[in-house]
Amino acid sequence: MGRLAYIGFAIAALFILAAIFAPFIATHDVNAQDLFMRYVPPTAEHWFGTDGLGRDVFSRVVFGARISLEVGITVVVVSSVIGTIIGAIAGFYGGFIDKFLSGYVFNVFLAFPGLLLAIALVAFLGAGQGKLVAALCVIGWVGYARVMRGQVLKVREYDYVLAARALGASNFRILFTHILPNAVQPLIVQASLGMAGAVLSEASLSFLGLGIPPPSPSWGTMIDEARQYFSNSPHVLLFPGLAIAMTVLAFNFIGDGLREYLDPKQRSR
Amino acid sequence: MKHKILNFARQLGLMLLVIWTAVSLVTLLIEVVPGDPATVILGETATQEQIENFRTKHGLDRPAFFMSYSSDSGFVWNGMENRYAEYWQGLLQGDLGTSFQTDRPVSEMIFERYPSTIKLAIAAMLVAIGIALPLGVLAGSRKNSLVDNFASFFALMGISLPTFVVGPFLVYIFAVKLGWFSATGSYYPEDIILPAVTLGAALSAILTRMVRSSVIEELGEDYVRTARAKGVSERMVLYKHVLKNGLIPVVTILGLQLGVLLAGAIITEKIFNWQGLGLLLLDEGIGKRDYRLVQGCVLVISVTFILANSLTDLVYRKLDPRIRLT
Numbered sequence: 289m290g291r292l293a294y295i296g297f298a299i300a301a302l303f304i305l306a307a308i309f310a311p312f313i314a315t316h317d318v319n320a321q322d323l324f325m326r327y328v329p330p331t332a333e334h335w336f337g338t339d340g341l342g343r344d345v346f347s348r349v350v351f352g353a354r355i356s357l358e359v360g361i362t363v364v365v366v367s368s369v370i371g372t373i374i375g376a377i378a379g380f381y382g383g384f385i386d387k388f389l390s391g392y393v394f395n396v397f398l399a400f401p402g403l404l405l406a407i408a409l410v411a412f413l414g415a416g417q418g419k420l421v422a423a424l425c426v427i428g429w430v431g432y433a434r435v436m437r438g439q440v441l442k443v444r445e446y447d448y449v450l451a452a453r454a455l456g457a458s459n460f461r462i463l464f465t466h467i468l469p470n471a472v473q474p475l476i477v478q479a480s481l482g483m484a485g486a487v488l489s490e491a492s493l494s495f496l497g498l499g500i501p502p503p504s505p506s507w508g509t510m511i512d513e514a515r516q517y518f519s520n521s522p523h524v525l526l527f528p529g530l531a532i533a534m535t536v537l538a539f540n541f542i543g544d545g546l547r548e549y550l551d552p553k554q555r556s557r
Numbered sequence: 558m559k560h561k562i563l564n565f566a567r568q569l570g571l572m573l574l575v576i577w578t579a580v581s582l583v584t585l586l587i588e589v590v591p592g593d594p595a596t597v598i599l600g601e602t603a604t605q606e607q608i609e610n611f612r613t614k615h616g617l618d619r620p621a622f623f624m625s626y627s628s629d630s631g632f633v634w635n636g637m638e639n640r641y642a643e644y645w646q647g648l649l650q651g652d653l654g655t656s657f658q659t660d661r662p663v664s665e666m667i668f669e670r671y672p673s674t675i676k677l678a679i680a681a682m683l684v685a686i687g688i689a690l691p692l693g694v695l696a697g698s699r700k701n702s703l704v705d706n707f708a709s710f711f712a713l714m715g716i717s718l719p720t721f722v723v724g725p726f727l728v729y730i731f732a733v734k735l736g737w738f739s740a741t742g743s744y745y746p747e748d749i750i751l752p753a754v755t756l757g758a759a760l761s762a763i764l765t766r767m768v769r770s771s772v773i774e775e776l777g778e779d780y781v782r783t784a785r786a787k788g789v790s791e792r793m794v795l796y797k798h799v800l801k802n803g804l805i806p807v808v809t810i811l812g813l814q815l816g817v818l819l820a821g822a823i824i825t826e827k828i829f830n831w832q833g834l835g836l837l838l839l840d841e842g843i844g845k846r847d848y849r850l851v852q853g854c855v856l857v858i859s860v861t862f863i864l865a866n867s868l869t870d871l872v873y874r875k876l877d878p879r880i881r882l883t
Binding site: 391395396399400401402403404407408409412413414484488492495496497498508512515518519522525529532533536537540541 | 571574575578579582583586587589590591713714716717718719720721722725726728729733740816817819820821823824827828838839842843848851855858859862863866
């Protein structure tokens with residue numbers, strides 16, 4: 289695997305550890321306000337400075353990792369399970385079911401710009417972490433379904449699948465014990481790129497005021513709050529911005545690295 | 558010929574089916590609003606009479622769909638007197654309903670703002686092409702060189718850095734520190750540059766990658782070897798032969814990305830207070846709970862996206878006869 293993929297793993301591990309041990313790493317109470325300490329630049333006391341309400345930016349960025357990764361992981365797990373099942377059904381059964389699912393349902397979901405669909409769903413459902421996750425799953429599953437369908441179409445013609453069928457194995461058994469394990473690799477690539485997408489979408493929706501409402505330390509919300517006084521206190525925006533960029537970059541590195549590793553044809557490019 | 562016409566009809570049919578589903582989904586989205594939309598909009602202090610008037614005026618007193626279900630009476634057929642059918646009837650006459658807040662026709666509000674968003678999306682696309690084409694060609698023709706490494710780094714940064722981080726920093730440097738442009742709004746023609754660069758940054762990154770791998774792939778083809786053997790200069794090989802073929806997938810991406818840019822413009826418009834469709838959706842639509850306006854905005858952006866995608870698909874087939882999409 290390429291060097292960048294290892295860098296990606298290292299950064300991702302750093303953020304995951306920060307998210308798990310956030311209460312021990314944070315130096316201040318995440319919502320404690322101190323109006324006498326507004327927009328303080330980075331100091332020994334406040335490593336990343338303070339925001340417009342005098343809250344410690346470092347502690348908020350650390351706790352923000354929790355929200356981002358929690359949303360990202362939930363979205364990836366839920367949408368990959370749904371997408372895998374639907375994609376497997378489409379690829380395995382073929383015929384009318386496949387035509388309906390891949391020819392119509394997939395196209396409908398791909399026909400909406402993802403962010404717009406999520407905005408529309410959240411606008412009507414209302415803001416909140418659960419609803420945000422639901423909206424991101426609605427736009428996320430179709431990517432996994434397409435990958436899975438393609439893999440199943442490829443693998444189901446292999447000799448060992450035909451042999452299993454000849455031995456009388458049930459469709460369910462063939463799908464889960466023979467086809468699925470062989471289709472997992474591209475799904476992992478899709479999941480790591482999906483993780484980057486989910487983190488970015490969560491931050492984008494929170495930035496638009498449609499994600500996780502304040503005072504939760506979501507990175508997107510922090511950036512939205514920091515915009516007003518950005519010209520005087522750029523640090524309030526810089527650190528959550530860097531956190532988002534590094535997390536997204538890490539998962540993109542991992543996804544790209546794994547894709548190259550798993551697909552030797554791409555290695556020469 | 559017959560095959561071509563059939564294929565075209567199939568494409569057209571699918572496009573219409575997708576548009577129908579998109580419209581239906583958007584129309585029915587209002588049904589998922591928790592509680593009664595009239596109460597949500599008028600507030601808790603509204604009298605029963607005000608709520609009734611509002612519901613009658615905006616057709617909210619009618620059933621949502623052709624059929625409804627309740628535990629008491631089971632499935633009930635509501636006939637044509639339902640909101641879904643009425644929305645469609647209006648839509649076919651170019652009427653997107655009346656705003657819940659301003660009482661103005663939604664279509665009028667949208668088409669006042671849409672040109673601004675399209676202008677921004679086209680400017681962003683031009684920025685992206687202006688950056689990606691030279692950088693991608695240089696990187697692809699000098700694989701593993703310093704330029705190539707820089708292009709790869711630039712592409713990764715462009716994909717990973719969110720618009721709402723890039724935008725404020727561009728404002729900080731070019732508007733606040735250097736004073737070259739207005740920080741927000743659009744007062745002078747050059748004020749489109751910062752929003753266009755912000756919106757086009759991610760696309761330029763994707764395009765740079767595409768142009769680079771396209772150039773690398775085409776440089777390995779037989780016709781390039783033949784051209785070189787005939788003594789054609791390297792510059793001519795690159796610009797006349799390689800680019801001509803290598804740009805086909807790039808054109809496709811451009812078409813597909815137009816819709817993404819229109820949707821992504823929502824964030825850029827918020828950063829720069831750019832008075833386009835995105836800001837209308839956010840401030841007037843979602844901010845003031847004007848669900849009719851939200852429906853209209855989402856619908857117009859989605860249909861543009863679908864049309865752009867379908868057109869790209871057709872152009873893609875036309876450009877390269879080798880391509881037969883299934």
